[in-house]
Amino acid sequence: TTTGTSTDFDGRYSIKANTGATLVFSFVGYTTQERKVAASNSINVQLTEDTAVLEEVVVTALGIKREKASIGSAVTTVNTEELNEGSQTNLADAIKGKVAGVVISNSSTDPGASSGVIIRGFSSLGGSNQPLYIVDGVPISDGSRFSSSLNGGYDFGRGSGDINPENIESISVLKGASSTALYGSRAANGVIIITTKKGKSSKLDIDFSTSMIFSDLLRAPKYQDQFGQGWDGQHYLGENGSWGPRFDNSVIVWGNVVNNSQKLKPYAFQKDQLRNFFDIGESYITNVSVAGGSDTTTGRISVNNATSDGIYPTSADSYERNTLTLSFSSKLDFLTFGGSLNYVNTSGSAVATGQGLSVINNLMQIPTDIDITEFKDYKDPFNNVSNYYTPYGVTNPYFTLNENGSGYKKERVYGAFDVSAEINSWSSIGYRFGIDAYADNTIIWRAIVDADPGSPNDGTSTEESGAYSEANNIVKQFNHDFFYNLNLEASDKFNIESTFGFNYNDRFTTGLAASVSSQDIPGYYSLANSASTPITSSTISKRRLYGVFNSSTFSYNDMLYLTTNIRNDWYSTLPEENRSVLYGGVNASWIATNTFPEIKNVLSYGKLRLGYGETGVDTDPYQIDPVIVSGEIDNQGFRTLAFPAGGFNAFEIGNRAGNPNLKPERRKEFEIGAELSFIKNRISVDFTYYDAKVENQILNLPLAASSGYTNQTANVGVISNKGYEALLKLSIFRNSDGFNWDTSFNFSTNDAILEELDDRLEQVDLGGLSTVALVARKGQPLSLLEGSVAKRDPNGNIVVDANGVPVASPIKEIYGDTQYDYTLGISNDFSYKGFSLGFTLDVREGGLMFSRTADITRFTGNSITTTINDRNPYIIPNSVQEVSTGVFETNTTAIDSEHWDDYYRAEANDRENVIDKSFIKLREVIFSYRFSKNIIKKTPFEDLSISVIGRNLLLFTPESNQFIDPEVSTFGTDLNSQFGEFSANPSTKSLGVTLKARF
Amino acid sequence: CEEDLNINTNPNTPVGADKSFILTAAQGSIARVLGGDLTNLGGFLAQYHTQPGTASQYLEIDTYNMNTDYANRLWNELYAGALNDLEHVKKVSDEENDTGSYLIATLLQTYTYQVLTDLFGSIPYSEALLGAGNINPKPDAGETIYPALIESIDTALAKYNSDSVASTVGTQDIIYSANMSDWVKFANTLKLKMYLRMAYTSQANPTAVNALLAANNFISSDAKFSVYSAIKEENKNNPFYDVQIDRLGDVNNIASLSLLNFYTDNSDPRIDAVYRKNTAGLHRGIDSGDRASVASVLATAFSRPNIKPNTPVYLLTVSESNFLQAEALIRYAGGTGADAKYNAGVLNSFLTYGLTAAQANALTGSGGAYEYVPSATVETAVRQVMVQKWASLAYVNNIEAFFELTRTKYPEIKTFGTQNYTIGNLIVSRNSVLPAGQTPKTLFYPGDEVKRNSNLDQKASLTEKIWWDQK
Known part of the structure; x- marks a missing residue:
């Protein structure tokens, strides 16, 4: 025995x-x-x-700790040191570049903005592609609060941004369906399992850390330095572009005449014009925690404050997060109980992106010869909205920055409570309750822009009557899990661990929103401050699921492991007959070095993995039945006719057709991998190949309007994702008392292909604009950009119009796909005694994106790309004119100075606004010093270190991108974000210092 | 457990709604397209307005370069908004045996299809509105749609006449408050309009037209839609006002000399009803497409469309009805009585613009600038009617003005600067990118529809003629 x-x-x-x-x-x-x-x-x-198996234990499904060796699918674990070395506020940013096969995207580097996580590529056309976050065994909401409105987008972050990385002991990223199956539908995009720090028995730890980080503009579009204000080659003082004559450095008047006077300046290029507008951003993070415990009871509390103010002058872009965490665990006799509770409050404000009077749009329509900082005093008679130099739909950026704004507030509580009882030495039962609830409030206001009667800008398109909107939401999630655990040792070599469980998950959202389209009293922002009728809406959303599951691991002699996962879910969101979904996975691993210990001289550790799994995926609530909706009739994309109006109410047959036959999506994934290390672990390789398919893709399918509907939630096709993930680690020097040098290469590829599509469809629209769109086509890489191209005659010559400017073909073409060919992270860590230096390069190659920054700076003639032929008359080579339908003659019309702007804005040239999004970034540089035990022995400190941190210090992009940091997006962080950016705020680089102490 | 999962009925939307609410939304959709995009587009093409040098929002229209995305929104709104809502109203009316409402919904559907096919030519009709049952409706030729539409009116009329049930929609019918006699008149007027549209085709039907003339039961009050707020209020105003004037800042549409000079030359008081004077208190316009000559002059220096926050959107006016009757009399009844209808056309145009009968009569009366001159040749007589119709549709129904000038070639479109231009003609937009002398006759199919409907192929150019354009 x-x-x-x-x-x-x-x-x-x-x-x-x-x-x-x-x-x-x-x-x-x-x-x-x-x-x-x-x-x-x-x-x-x-x-x-045993150096062969560092970070041996990983937390797998349902908070169960398993030896890593036993897991037959790719799991990457990031521990607290690695996670927090860069002092990131956001957990997704903290794992950036540290997990193979995971692409972290930021919609912006604005304070508090979203960071999205895509594991093994996009697998869903219509649903979320974000992973499921599990904190201490319970799911938490990763909902986002952002608007991708072209007329003023905002990003107030995702739910995962509320997790304080300092509280995290470890993160396990489950990638393959063979291991994620247990978590239900939301795990189809992978699972991020977070284990928070706990108190340790008989030991009191007091930890303190503080960081101070400064940020600066990383990338501004490159401007041409030859031509200044004007249009059509003429110098006009009111123009918002640089189509004027060549610079001559003469002193000229500029701007409007105000009180019979006018300003003077040289007609010369302003270097660093945009850069000078921005400020140094600041952020501070402070964290204090106390942890400890007795033999039977442990506890921990922590307090964290993070504040930041971005690079826009003023605090219009700012963020603050406070978190308070309490956790405890107690073991009394056969009973173990404990839990954790987090309170988070966040607040912030963001600067609108997009067209219209957004600050960024105002900035990019300032000619290259005007010093933007001249406008800083926006109440000055020359700079105010009445006399600002241009009337063309833009105004003083400082006015917009100071007078428009937004505010976001969120109060959130989440946590887990669990109790388990040992029945006997080999079995136990348990119950875990998870709660995640928050209330948030978003307000957005735009100032009245009213030029004085008779002033130059009176009656122009810049004027607007102001606006105010407010939205409140309550989001709640309750999760109940019951477990029965078995741990049977059949023999001294053969072991079975098994968990049976029942899961009940309930999610509820309610929201109330109101907006008014004008403001009456300037400077007072309120729903009440408007004579116009508010537009209001209230929404409720409920969904529920039941699941029963089993997970079993069979192990033989520490060398062979087999895990099976099986689960049946019942979803409220699917039609009754399709609501029950059974799925599961199986994976196996073999520790070769335990079978053949004699090879350890060469192969220090060898493990092979094999897995296959399936997951069923449901959809959002209320997608099945057709609906009748309140009358709100689009008006040319700019406005609506919103009922009630004129004392009448109206309702429409909703534009979404019902679908009583909707089936769940099914993700099927096979993976194979190996973990090998050589020469006493000096070289180690972790390699995975996976092949995943998601069948019955649920998509909000755009329908031809002539069917009477514009969309339907439908099962339309199959997406496949295939890829490699490889992590190579080299310990080039290893000397525990001396110099160490570790290098790692983290490489992954993912090819997402839309393998099959409903026969009735040639392609599906995923988003984008009317000019350039994000689409998917059968047999093609997932998410392609489609747009206009020049019309060509039967001989392939470009057809130009009467002015020599290319004419757009009525048939659009595919420009290319938006996927990276590969991503590569290269890290180097050097250490010598207490000193260490690490840096990470992030390399992403391939893919296209749309850039409105390119579009607008080409429209205004500011971009460095707008000097073809030095703006001299130019005949497009091999061009023809269509003299009558189908009859072409050689073109002899040169584009002249009057039409150069037409050339750059021509629809036929839309391809030029799509850029290669490849980049190389110096993602992180960390130089730190950890005080030696000898020094701190006499101090109250048990451990003390100080680090200097640099982020995104360098950015390299290909020739075609003279505009932006290709990581920015204004379309969120999911599949739509692949489209690109619509006048996004610029990204930042930063430098800071962190102090960490333990008492 | 199973019961607990039955929570997938959307609590945010009504399970059912009386058809009257749906009818209002359908009318709102039609009005939004007619009074929004099509007032803007028609205004450029019928040369009521043009783009100033200091704006470029509608340069594509001004230069005859509308792209394949131009019509996405209006197409979606008419098919998935108006037509599909009306399909629902028809279905429910049928079930409730409400023959009045059935007639109203049929007429509005017919009107909408007619606008669509006049703009695009072949469009989905017989296979349209089947929902997910057919997501690739094949297009039907305009030649087959027109007779089918007229037949659908006749069927609905027959249904109503055999069992006259007054519509239950009441004042939710914004246009005629469910007054069935007004709707029957609307039916006749719409039929007359469609028959005349076919005047130059082999499907011209003088017998049917004469029957309508004999019955003489045409509209006696303008068919117009307005739920619009009298004060400036975002999302509650006239669609052109809300977008072009308020949202886009009133900078894109300035008076075209084609119409402005016509009014000025004839001392027509409608000039002040149709245009607002510039900030200097004067009327000023430019030739259509001549933005280069005023490159840096703001829109405030020009006359601009006089659309108010609550200006109604007109589907059919008494003025238009009279001009149609005048044309019909000239074409098919020897012209007797055409003068009276012509005069009534001008008179009612003045009334619609809020002017007086006396002002109209001064122009149509003996020796007046608009005095009707009977003519032996049909075309000469028709020209008078059509020029007046053009001058009376400005911001009343701009797209109808475009259709009619495309059909009849009146007013004539001349190339700028040529000797044969006279006031009352149109010109080829001065910044046209089309080959010399050409003007758009249609729109490209919306890119969204072409992408999603595998049975619809894009057309080759904007100069493809609509089937009834045969003169």
């Missing part, structure tokens, strides 16, 4: 054993040792660290 015991914190143990019996001493991460029991009452053993 076999008996066992555990040691206490100090390593003491006692066990009854007969003389001659064998005691096996094992501990995770250490080499197992065996001793025969002799006559002596005490046997002392010093376990040695």
